[in-house]
Amino acid sequence: MQIPLFDLTRQYAQLRNEVLEVVDEVLSDGRVILGPWVERFERELASYLGVKHVVGVANGSDALVIALQSLGIQPGEKVVTTPYTFFATASCIVRNNAIPVFVDVDANTYNIDLNQVERILKNDPSVKVVIPVHLFGRTVEPNELIYLKERYGVKILEDAAQSIGSEGKLQERIVKSGTFGDVGIFSFFPTKNLGAYGDAGAIVTNDDEIAQTCRMLRQHGAKEKYFHEMVGYNSRLDSIHAAILLVKLKHLDNWTARRIEIAKKYGELFEKLKLPIKYPKVEEKGYRYHVFHQYVVEFETNEQRERVRKHLTQSGIGTALYYPLPLHLQKCFAHLGYKEGDLPISERLSKTTLALPIFPELTDEEIETVVKTISEVL
Numbered sequence: 001m002q003i004p005l006f007d008l009t010r011q012y013a014q015l016r017n018e019v020l021e022v023v024d025e026v027l028s029d030g031r032v033i034l035g036p037w038v039e040r041f042e043r044e045l046a047s048y049l050g051v052k053h054v055v056g057v058a059n060g061s062d063a064l065v066i067a068l069q070s071l072g073i074q075p076g077e078k079v080v081t082t083p084y085t086f087f088a089t090a091s092c093i094v095r096n097n098a099i100p101v102f103v104d105v106d107a108n109t110y111n112i113d114l115n116q117v118e119r120i121l122k123n124d125p126s127v128k129v130v131i132p133v134h135l136f137g138r139t140v141e142p143n144e145l146i147y148l149k150e151r152y153g154v155k156i157l158e159d160a161a162q163s164i165g166s167e168g169k170l171q172e173r174i175v176k177s178g179t180f181g182d183v184g185i186f187s188f189f190p191t192k193n194l195g196a197y198g199d200a201g202a203i204v205t206n207d208d209e210i211a212q213t214c215r216m217l218r219q220h221g222a223k224e225k226y227f228h229e230m231v232g233y234n235s236r237l238d239s240i241h242a243a244i245l246l247v248k249l250k251h252l253d254n255w256t257a258r259r260i261e262i263a264k265k266y267g268e269l270f271e272k273l274k275l276p277i278k279y280p281k282v283e284e285k286g287y288r289y290h291v292f293h294q295y296v297v298e299f300e301t302n303e304q305r306e307r308v309r310k311h312l313t314q315s316g317i318g319t320a321l322y323y324p325l326p327l328h329l330q331k332c333f334a335h336l337g338y339k340e341g342d343l344p345i346s347e348r349l350s351k352t353t354l355a356l357p358i359f360p361e362l363t364d365e366e367i368e369t370v371v372k373t374i375s376e377v378l
Helices: 008-029 037-048 060-070 086-097 114-123 142-152 208-217 240-251 252-273 300-312 331-336 342-352 363-378
Strands: 054-059 080-081 101-102 127-131 155-159 167-170 173-178 183-187 199-204 222-224 296-297 352-354
Touching: 037 054, 037 199, 037 240, 037 352, 054 060, 054 208, 060 086, 060 127, 060 155, 060 183, 060 199, 060 208, 060 300, 080 086, 086 101, 086 127, 086 342, 101 331, 114 142, 114 252, 114 296, 114 300, 127 142, 127 252, 142 155, 155 167, 183 352, 208 222, 252 296, 252 363, 300 352
Parallel strands: 080 101, 080 127, 127 155, 155 183
Antiparallel strands: 054 199, 167 173, 183 199, 296 352
16 A cells, blocks of 8 residues: 555545636636736635735745745844744745844744743844744744734744644634734645645735735835836746635635544554654644644654654655754854754754654545554554
8 A cells, every 4th residue: 555645636636627627717818927816816815814915926935035024124133933844934034134043942842932932032132023833734822922022022924834724812812823923924835735736825914014015025026017116026826826726725624624633543543552652632722723734743763763764665655854954953054153952852853753644635544554554663
């Protein structure tokens, strides 16, 4: 049995007629960049998220660069973020000529440790922005982020690339990730919970000025064609991607529910077998605090992880390492002066965590096979 980490073809088999129909409509209309399909997707995604503005862009990485620039970040100012994330979270800082400040993650949630963030904010007024990542689909606590914003006057840019549809509690309101900071971003890379068939992304905000700036920046800094108020980018959402995302958006909540079911199934099997694995438990909170973009387990040692990974690969089961080298130890950030041992939790997780197959079409039989195969090693 071959069990992939992720399989886009199973989803397409279910959506094929819907997808081909809207693609034909777009191509028949002839407007294939921005235009009415993108505007409709922006409206419907804004309604789903409960946010005022959605700005479709070419990809999630551009979304981060543009969103950070829209906050008015200046050269030499500092931006705090996590080293245990995809590269774009930090590269957007450098591309805005600002300075990344890396903070370790919480050992249980894998999200940025906000207590450590506060310690930095107390002592360094040159920090202007915090970029929390809702990692693997788990929401960073909204109340704690808003406290930091109000107490220290920093801006919050939510990297929600992996967490569309995840929720948190802000005072007594349930809010979706990406919507409660100053600005948030999403990626629609094909493997995401809501994915296009190519690169696509979006910026979301409740701030009219930020939204207007982002709309100009995605189109060469022009509010009106050929009249440029700033130097921007060519980062426009294609109509075909927008139309496909509209089809998929209708299914997102059902897919999310299935991902949570899969996570529960994994947990039940691990618990039953008493395997020496730390796995993400599904708690009943009354809202979807985790949408399981990835299902990541943690082993006791690197040697143990590598033995399991090798056996899964030989058995035809897909896995992935998120992330094999934390960002503070990447060669391109060597000038920042971080060394091994500075952020020990992120460094440990890079050696001991492993992502297992998870996507809505994964069957219970396949989940059982994955766990059984792991148990053969442990």
